[in-house]
Amino acid sequence: MTSVDDRERQVLERIDKARRRRAKIKDERITLAHGAGGKATHTLIEAVFLEAFRNPLLEPLEDQAVLSLGGPRLAFTTDSFVVHPLFFPGGDIGELAVNGTVNDLAMSGARPRYLSSGFIVEEGLPTEDLVRIAESMARAAEAAGVQIVTGDTKVVERGKADGCYINTAGVGVISHDLTLGASRARPGDVVLVSGPIGDHGITIMLARGELDIEADLTSDTAPLADLVDRLLAAAPGVRCLRDATRGGVATVLNEVARASDVAVVLDERAVPVRTEVRGASEILGIDPLYVACEGRFIAVVAPEDADAALDALRTHPQGTEAAVIGQVKADPPSLVLLKTEFGGTRIVDVLVGDPLPRIC
Amino acid sequence: MTSVDDRERQVLERIDKARRRRAKIKDERITLAHGAGGKATHTLIEAVFLEAFRNPLLEPLEDQAVLSLGGPRLAFTTDSFVVHPLFFPGGDIGELAVNGTVNDLAMSGARPRYLSSGFIVEEGLPTEDLVRIAESMARAAEAAGVQIVTGDTKVVERGKADGCYINTAGVGVISHDLTLGASRARPGDVVLVSGPIGDHGITIMLARGELDIEADLTSDTAPLADLVDRLLAAAPGVRCLRDATRGGVATVLNEVARASDVAVVLDERAVPVRTEVRGASEILGIDPLYVACEGRFIAVVAPEDADAALDALRTHPQGTEAAVIGQVKADPPSLVLLKTEFGGTRIVDVLVGDPLPRIC
Numbered sequence: 001m002t003s004v005d006d007r008e009r010q011v012l013e014r015i016d017k018a019r020r021r022r023a024k025i026k027d028e029r030i031t032l033a034h035g036a037g038g039k040a041t042h043t044l045i046e047a048v049f050l051e052a053f054r055n056p057l058l059e060p061l062e063d064q065a066v067l068s069l070g071g072p073r074l075a076f077t078t079d080s081f082v083v084h085p086l087f088f089p090g091g092d093i094g095e096l097a098v099n100g101t102v103n104d105l106a107m108s109g110a111r112p113r114y115l116s117s118g119f120i121v122e123e124g125l126p127t128e129d130l131v132r133i134a135e136s137m138a139r140a141a142e143a144a145g146v147q148i149v150t151g152d153t154k155v156v157e158r159g160k161a162d163g164c165y166i167n168t169a170g171v172g173v174i175s176h177d178l179t180l181g182a183s184r185a186r187p188g189d190v191v192l193v194s195g196p197i198g199d200h201g202i203t204i205m206l207a208r209g210e211l212d213i214e215a216d217l218t219s220d221t222a223p224l225a226d227l228v229d230r231l232l233a234a235a236p237g238v239r240c241l242r243d244a245t246r247g248g249v250a251t252v253l254n255e256v257a258r259a260s261d262v263a264v265v266l267d268e269r270a271v272p273v274r275t276e277v278r279g280a281s282e283i284l285g286i287d288p289l290y291v292a293c294e295g296r297f298i299a300v301v302a303p304e305d306a307d308a309a310l311d312a313l314r315t316h317p318q319g320t321e322a323a324v325i326g327q328v329k330a331d332p333p334s335l336v337l338l339k340t341e342f343g344g345t346r347i348v349d350v351l352v353g354d355p356l357p358r359i360c
Numbered sequence: 361m362t363s364v365d366d367r368e369r370q371v372l373e374r375i376d377k378a379r380r381r382r383a384k385i386k387d388e389r390i391t392l393a394h395g396a397g398g399k400a401t402h403t404l405i406e407a408v409f410l411e412a413f414r415n416p417l418l419e420p421l422e423d424q425a426v427l428s429l430g431g432p433r434l435a436f437t438t439d440s441f442v443v444h445p446l447f448f449p450g451g452d453i454g455e456l457a458v459n460g461t462v463n464d465l466a467m468s469g470a471r472p473r474y475l476s477s478g479f480i481v482e483e484g485l486p487t488e489d490l491v492r493i494a495e496s497m498a499r500a501a502e503a504a505g506v507q508i509v510t511g512d513t514k515v516v517e518r519g520k521a522d523g524c525y526i527n528t529a530g531v532g533v534i535s536h537d538l539t540l541g542a543s544r545a546r547p548g549d550v551v552l553v554s555g556p557i558g559d560h561g562i563t564i565m566l567a568r569g570e571l572d573i574e575a576d577l578t579s580d581t582a583p584l585a586d587l588v589d590r591l592l593a594a595a596p597g598v599r600c601l602r603d604a605t606r607g608g609v610a611t612v613l614n615e616v617a618r619a620s621d622v623a624v625v626l627d628e629r630a631v632p633v634r635t636e637v638r639g640a641s642e643i644l645g646i647d648p649l650y651v652a653c654e655g656r657f658i659a660v661v662a663p664e665d666a667d668a669a670l671d672a673l674r675t676h677p678q679g680t681e682a683a684v685i686g687q688v689k690a691d692p693p694s695l696v697l698l699k700t701e702f703g704g705t706r707i708v709d710v711l712v713g714d715p716l717p718r719i720c
Contacts, residue, residue: 030485035515048487049477049511052494053501057474057509065509067474069533071431078476078529079512114417114427116438117409118527120480125390127408134412141413149417149425151409152439152527155395156718160520167478167512169438169529173429358516 037247037292038351060259062181063104063242066174075110077101078169084358086129086163088207090199090218093166094133096294096360098140098148099221100245101170106225107241107297109180109232110172112144117151118167123158133164144223146170176232184239185260189328190306192299194227194313195220195321196272197249198291202280204359213283215276222295227318234312237302244296246360247351250289252298253326253336254350264336266326266348289338290351292359300328397607397652398711420619422541423464423602426534435470437461438529444718446489446523448567450559450578453526454493456654456720458500458508459581460605461530466585467601467657469540469592470532472504477511478527483518490524497526504583506530536592544599545620549688550666552659554587554673555580555681556632557609558651562640564719573643575636582655587678594672597662604656606720607711610649612658613686613696614710624696626686626708649698650711652719660688 025047033040050058057065064077081097098115105112117137121130141148199220206213224243232238240260242252249271253264266289273281273288281288295318301309306324313319336348385407393400410418417425424437441457458475465472477497481490501508559580566573584603592598600620602612609631613624626649633641633648641648655678661669666684673679696708 025487028487030481030483030487030490030515032483032515032517034481035513041513044490044513045511048491048494049479049513052491052498053477053508053511055507055509057507058511063510065474065476067509067531069431069434069473069531071429074429074531076474076476076531077510078478078527080478080480080514080527082480082514082516113429114425114436116425116436116529117413118438118440118478118529119409120440120442120525121390121395123390123392127385127388127390130390130404131408131412134408138412147415147417148413149415149427150423150437151405151413151418153395153401153404153409154440154442154525155390155392156442156522156525157392160522162516162520165480165514165516165525167438167440167527167529169476169478169527171427171429171434171436171531 032354032357036351036354037251060181064108066108073174075105075108075172075174077104078167079104080165080167081360082165082358083204083360084162085207088219089203091221092133092136094136095140096221097166097168098137098144099223099294100360101168102144102146102223102225103243105170105172106228107243108174109176109178109228110174112146112170112172112225114171115141115146115148116169117148119153120161120165121153121155122161122163123155125163129163144225178232178236180238180240182240182256182259185256185262185300185328187262187328187330188303189239189300190303190324191264191326191328192301192309192313193249193272193296193323193325194319195296196274197244197293197296198273198277198281198288200294201291201356201359202277205284205356206280213280215280217276220293220295222318224295224297227313227316230316231299231309231312235301235305235309237305238299238309239302240300242298244293244298246292248290248292249298250336250348251351256300257336258334261333263329263332264326265329266338268338268340270323270325272321272323286355289348291356294360392714392717396711396714397611420541424468426468433534435465435468435532435534437464438527439464440525440527441720442525442718443564443720444522445567448579449563451581452493452496454496455500456581457526457528458497458504459583459654460720461528462504462506462583462585463603465530465532466588467603468534469536469538469588470534472506472530472532472585474531475501475506475508476529477508479513480521480525481513481515482521482523483515485523504585538592538596540598540600542600542616542619545616545622545660545688547622547688547690548663549599549660550663550684551624551686551688552661552669552673553609553632553656553683553685554679555656556634557604557653557656558633558637558641558648560654561651561716561719562637565644565716566640573640575640577636580653580655582678584655584657587676590676591659591669591672595661595665595669597665598659598669599662600660602658604653604658606652608650608652609658610696610708611711616660617696618694621693623689623692624686625689626696626698628698628700630683630685632681632683646715649708651716654720
């Protein structure tokens with residue numbers, strides 16, 4: 001195990017050096033792109049927040065920190081939700097706020113246990129909307145097996161906060177010995193996705209009604225801890241799990257490629273995308289690989305466990321459409337490549353700009 | 361000890377019944393008063409959030425939940441900060457966001473350890489403001505002995521979020537056997553405050569520049585965990601600690617009076633208030649008892665430990681102006697009374713409306 005830890009330390013040191021070199025934020029003002037999850041977000045996080053807060057637990061920049069406080073290992077995470085509109089087909093901001101944090105915990109292999117909820121409410125929000133959102137959070141918490149145990153409510157003046165913003169933080173318990181992380185992918189590993197991608201992002205875009213498209217599509221928002229439990233029990237060779245939210249599968253895999261210093265090669269034909277998502281994406285001029293899901297994750301799995309992993313996912317109701325979508329290679333390091341349906345290969349770069357603002 | 365627990369259970373049941381009876385929210389829309397920390401906030405929390413999320417850890421409605429996850433007891437809390445302006449004499453939103461959550465943890469007697477930070481940034485915020493805020497958070501975290509280990513950044517369109525809102529959640533470790541809580545006050549207990557009240561709220565009001573008042577006043581924002589450590593070591597008879605933030609000392613003591621089914625009788629002459637705060641409060645028509653502090657707390661202490669508690673506070677740099685300000689009595693239950701400087705007695709009710717919006 002020492003050699004793996006050594007390798008990891010070296011990789012982290014390399015990434016850290018590269019970060020310090022690269023992480024200069026040139027924009028004089030914050031733009032929507034800084035919230036898109038792509039290149040600008042990474043620069044902002046590394047140049048401003050990591051630079052200021054630097055510590056070993058934050059450094060890996062995973063979606064959760066893993067803590068030891070004298071008992072079992074704990075996962076700790078936070079997410080703010082600013083989705084617009086507040087209610088959309090298949091869910092609402094409340095359900096999203098619970099599932100999003102539950103899933104960030106689950107991606108470390110933790111069993112999500114306790115959530116906080118911080119509301120920033122706009123003056124004038126109909127009380128019944130707030131009740132509806134709270135009830136939706138309660139249902140989502142029950143479905144995910146978590147309790148909302150502490151909270152805070154602020155109210156800001158009319159015109160701010162678009163109805164409401166919600167922050168949830170979460171604590172979960174890691175009861176296995178696996179260490180999962182974006183820096184753990186190795187050449188030869190297999191890349192799986194737990195289901196069709198992009199449903200959530202496209203649902204939100206259509207719900208805004210600015211596009212003259214109708215599609216029979218709902219958000220994929222769902223708590224993923226059960227599915228992850230099943231996967232980890234069947235396939236201890238899981239290296240890394242990431243839910244493909246803001247920035248989509250492309251962003252998540254770029255993070256893995258970069259953190260592990262490997263190439264990720266995707267097979268376009270293998271990536272499950274619903275016809276409605278594909279159609280709407282074409283009209284919007286967006287690649288579905290960049291569209292957010294709120295109930296799908298990517299798993300990077302050691303080759304010997306790939307079949308068991310796929311089986312485990314497919315036999316769970318949330319993973320029936322899971323698929324192997326690519327492989328990890330040694331070269332070219334830090335890049336995601338896509339083998340297209342037409343036999344070509346192109347680079348799937350980190351997202352620049354924000355084609356889908358405020359989707360979560 | 362069983363009898364204390366039994367009594368507590370009975371009190372909680374009584375409160376719970378009362379809440380279910382009372383907690384009907386009549387307003388059809390959310391108003392600024394719902395964010396003021398007073399009567400409307402309580403109704404909102406009880407009628408909407410507690411009603412939806414109800415569970416034994418949330419039920420006491422303390423400022424933090426106490427968790428057991430197989431190791432030491434943990435405290436878990438969250439707070440969103442929407443203070444306007446972002447920078448003010450003596451601090452900024454970043455420092456406030458760290459100290460606020462550190463203090464909510466400290467009030468349970470926990471040693472604050474790990475923080476999350478969730479930023480909601482307004483498009484157009486000068487990057488250097490964000491850097492300044494992050495650096496201020498880093499300094500505050502170091503001063504408080506905590507690490508910011510996980511985070512999230514969202515960006516919303518220009519005109520929303522007033523520069524930025526920050527949510528921090530925190531985890532701390534409770535390494536003593538004391539159980540502190542608003543329901544633990546007993547007739548005969550002594551009420552202390554750790555220093556002069558209202559500095560923060562008045563500083564924010566003056567920083568907005570809408571009033572033609574100048575005063576040599578700075579926010580009292582400070583991390584209180586060291587001071588609490590010292591207090592608990594010297595006075596194991598501490599029943600309850602509450603930082604007097606939104607809604608001020610009056611609100612906190614009303615929560616204690618209600619949760620413990622006791623009267624709190626304050627001596628107006630004993631309450632430390634700086635001349636500048638008193639003056640500005642008079643002009644603003646506000647009672648300093650309702651003005652927020654961000655670095656002061658109320659301690660309810662068993663009578664035999666009151667002297668030791670006061671000594672412990674006064675010999676710490678943050679508590680030099682600590683004072684005994686009142687006593688707990690049996691009657692009239694659930695009320696806070698003030699013995700005025702002129703020898704009269706008046707009820708200090710829960711805050712109605714919001715005289716000081718967006719002060720934290």
